[in-house]
Amino acid sequence: MRNLQICVFTGILASLITFTIGTPRNFKSINTDITGQSRSICRTPYGPSSRYSTGWLPVFVTSGDFNNDKRLDVVTANLYDNTISVLLGNRNQTFQKQSVYATGSGPISIAAGDFDSDSKLDLAVVNVDDSSLSVLLGNGDGTFQNQTIYSTGNLPKSLTVGDFNKDNKLDLAVVNQRDNNIIIFIGNGDGTFQRSSVFPTGIRPVFVLAIDLTNDRKLDLVVANYGDTTVGVLLGNGDGTFQNQMIYSTDRGPSAIVANDFNNDKKLDLAVINNADDSMSVLLGNGDGTFRSQNKFSVGSSPVSITIGDFNKDTKLDVAISNFGEHIQLMDNLNTASVLLGNGDGTFRNRTIYPTGNAPSCIIAGDFTQDMNLDLVISNMLDNDTNLLRGNGDGTFLNQKQYVTGNGPMSITTGDFNNDMKLDLATANQLDASASILLGNGDGSFQKQTNYSTGKNASSISVGDFNNDKILDLVVANSGNNSVSILIGNGDGTFQKQKVYSTGENPNAVVVADFNHDSKLDLAIINYNDFNVSILIGNGNGTFQRQTTYSVGDYPGSVTTGDFNNDNNIDLAVPNYSSDTISVLLGNGDGTFQKRSTYPTGSSPIFITAMDFNNDTKLDLIVNNQGENSISILLGNGDGTFQSRKSYLSGPYSYSFFSADFNNDSKLDVAVINLLDNSVSILLGNGDGTLQQRIIYSVQGFPIFVTGGAFTNDNTKIDLVLADLANNNVAILLNTCS
Structure with a gap:
């Protein structure tokens, strides 16, 4: 048998599509045009994905080497336009x-195999709308002959291929949802088939798998019975017939199965995904075709397809699952793929999630890039x-x-510290009282760190030219000894020994701006335990005057600057963690500030930034609400006041965030760190002050702070x-993004 990978996919999507989407007109309203080409907007700027157009509603995908060039190719079943798309792999x-x-009509599942014994892969497709089976013989060059059509039972949902009667000719098994049965098509070895026996299944079968469960060299069948929450096992007799099914319980809505x-x-x-319960059931085998009771694992919203492979090369099998989502229109963390790494004992670790296109329907694994690492291919129904x-x-x-970096990096800033026109990084490291400098190579990579001493519990870092020598310097807020450290830059990526200035108690954030119009940079520092902000006026030679303080709310978390009332003076905005408010302090232009104005936020705001999210040339505010897993935008009126907040779901225990145009559409987007699930949420902006629903990226480690910049040579992303x-x-x- 040639190297090929089938999609293990739920057959229930046809009914979901009819119920959820409706008429073709609806497709145009959700970023799909009637030519079957996906729009060019980049929805996943930090995904590893490459996107390739198919026909309408690609509900199924499989792979194989269809042109004998030793590279994997891909074929999709396009439900809406009654076609399959073949995408040949390149070098x-x-x-x-x-x-x-x-x-x-309505192709919904594909199987590949050499049906006419010519050493060229052929295709078999079941068509749900006209209850038929299409066989397309391959020419060996990536092209296929016109279909030959066979009748199936009513509402066929899945098929599998294998030699069921041990005559060295491939046969087919098709499950028919409305008839609650399996039909066997015996292969003649010349690319034609005879309709043979019919075997009963459970209620509403939607998936079938052929595999030798008993090691007797006779293929058996495993069926997902969606309607009665079971999997059925039909042991093969080796002559094209099968024994009565044995039933095993799963969670609600068993939809697809893999065996290994x-x-x-x-x-x-067996691993079974349960579409209605957002779970995976693992049934450990006894080796005789029987199975133990299920163990259950959470796999995300509405799983529809599953594939297996050793993704981390530890010789333990892992699984990857596409999550279709309960309601296509919501697009709220529903368009994802979940990867669960295996422990080798039949259990799996918590899932890692990756963004996909709209309505991912089918997932397969294979080394498509020929780098000895397993990749994933996912079909996205609504993006075509x-x-x-x-x-x-x-x-x-x-x-x-x-x-x-150093120990406990809490904050990051960027700048060109060695004047080579390449962005570098600086981190504040809380646990070893240091700042780490990582010089950029201009290709997205960085050199080994160089560390500099700071005060105790370095918690925030910012950049500016404090001595007007056109060389960037650093300021670090030290929450452990109530100070800020100034590190003067030498222009070659190195820095002088710190100079220390006193602040209030527990300074945890610092920003840089010219508050008094003297062309010398000043500092604003948040003092968490004192409920105030310290202003240190700069002397222009790298030194600073003693602090002046201004009251804000309870437990301020950070600070941002901007001209909120268009008077050419820099103002301040501070989120107050315990008060659930933002304090706005309008600047007088002489280094002093007016009494604060207060605006309500969500629960437990910590981070804030000021940018123009609706393109009206007035600065707006965006703040995270850690206590309610959201971010809020307060649109500015241009007179120093702000409108009521509009909130967007970000992720569990949302923390630091960063805003810029991530997908090159000239609209500001937001990236948010989520502490509880080690992820980053991307919320793309609409340019009118609103945000789209989140796209989530799982990341390694425990991310605590996020910022950004153009770290590669193109400087455009x-x-x-x-x-x-x-x-x-x-x-x-x-x-x-391209």
């Missing part, structure tokens, strides 16, 4: 433009395309690179950099 880790072939040895006992086990997620070989599928508190490093997420 450069990409795919060619699709070739399209007609099928019956998940606990390394040399006996085949497929994703290629390139595997890193360590169980991750993200463009994330790590660089060592904003990359992200995360401070990883757990591993004492920074992680770079390179922007993949």
Whole structure:
């Protein structure tokens, strides 16, 4: 048998589509045009994905070497336009433009095999709308002959291929949801088939798998019975017939199945995704075709497809699952792929999630890039395309690179510290009282760190030219000894020994601006325990005057600057963690500030920034609400006042965030760190002050702070950099938008 990968996919999506989407007109309203081409807006700027157009509603994807060039190709079943799309693999880790072939009405599942014994892969497709089976013989060059059509039972949902009667000719098994049965098509070895026996299943079967469960060299069948919450096992007799099914309970809505040895006992086990319960059932095998009771694992919202492979090269099988989502229109963390790494004993770790396109329907694994690492291909129904997620070989599928820092990095800033026109990084490291400098190479990579001493518990870092020598300097807030450290830059990426200035109690954030119009940079420092902000006026020679303080709310978390009332004076905005408010202090232009005005936020705000989110030339505020897992935008009126907040779900225990145009559409977007699940949420902006629903990226380690910059030579795409508190490093997420 040739190397090929089938999609293990739920057949229930046809009914979901009819109920949820409706008429073709609806497709145009959700970023799909009637030509079947996905729009060019980049929705996943930090994903590892490459996107390739297919036909309408690609509900199924499989792979194989269809042109005998030793590279994996991809074929999708396009439900709405009654076609399959063949995408041949290239040498450069990409795919060619699709070739399209007609099928019956409503193609929903595909199997590949050599049906006419000519050593060329052929295709079999079941068509749900006209209850038919299409067979397309392959020419060996990536092209296929016109279909031959066979009748099936009513509402066929899935098929599988195998030699069921041991005549060395491939046969087919098709499950028919409305008839509650399986039909066997015996192959003649010349590409034609005879309709043979019919075997009863459970209620509403939606998936079938052929595998030898008993090691007797006779293929057996495993069926997902969606309607009665079971899997059925039909042991094969080796003559094309099967015994009555044995039933095993699962969670609600069993939809797709894979079989392999998940606990390394040399006996085949089953993994079943349960669409209605957002779970995966693992049934460990006894080696005789029987199975133990299920163990359950959470896999995310509405799983529809599953694939297996050793994604991290530890010789333990892992699983990857596409999450279709309960309601297509919501698009709220529902368009994802989940990866669960295996422990080798039949159990799995908590899932890692990756963004996909709209309504991911089918997922397969294979080394599509020929780098010895398993990749994932996902079909996205509402984008009419497929994703290629390139595997890193360590169980991750993200463009994330790590660089060592000092201990406990809490804050990051960027700047060109050695005047080579390449962005560098500086981190404040809380646990070893240091700042780390990582010089950039201009290609998204960074040199080994150089460390400089700061005060105790360095918690925030900012950059500015404090002595007017056109060389960037650093300021670090030290929450452990109530001070800030000034490190004067030498212009070659090195810094002088710190100078220390007193602040209030527990300074945890610092920003830089010219508050008194003297062309000398000043400092604003948040004192968490004193409920105030310290202003240190700069002398222009790298030194600063003694602090002046201004009251804000209870337990201020950070500070941002901007001209909120268009008087050419710099103002301040401060989120107050315990007060659930923002304090706005309008500047007088002489280094002093007016009494604060207060605006309500969500629960427990910590971080804040000021930018123009609705393109009206008036600064707006965005703040995270850690206590309610959201971020809020307060649109500015241009007179120093702000409108009521509008909030957006960000993620569990949302913390630091960064805003820029991530997808090159000239609209500001937001990236938010979520502490509880080690993820980053991307909320793309609409340009009118509103945000789209989040796209979530799982990341390694324990990210605590995020910022960004153009770290590669093209200088056109904003990359992200995360401070990883757990591993004492920074992680770079390179922007993949074209």
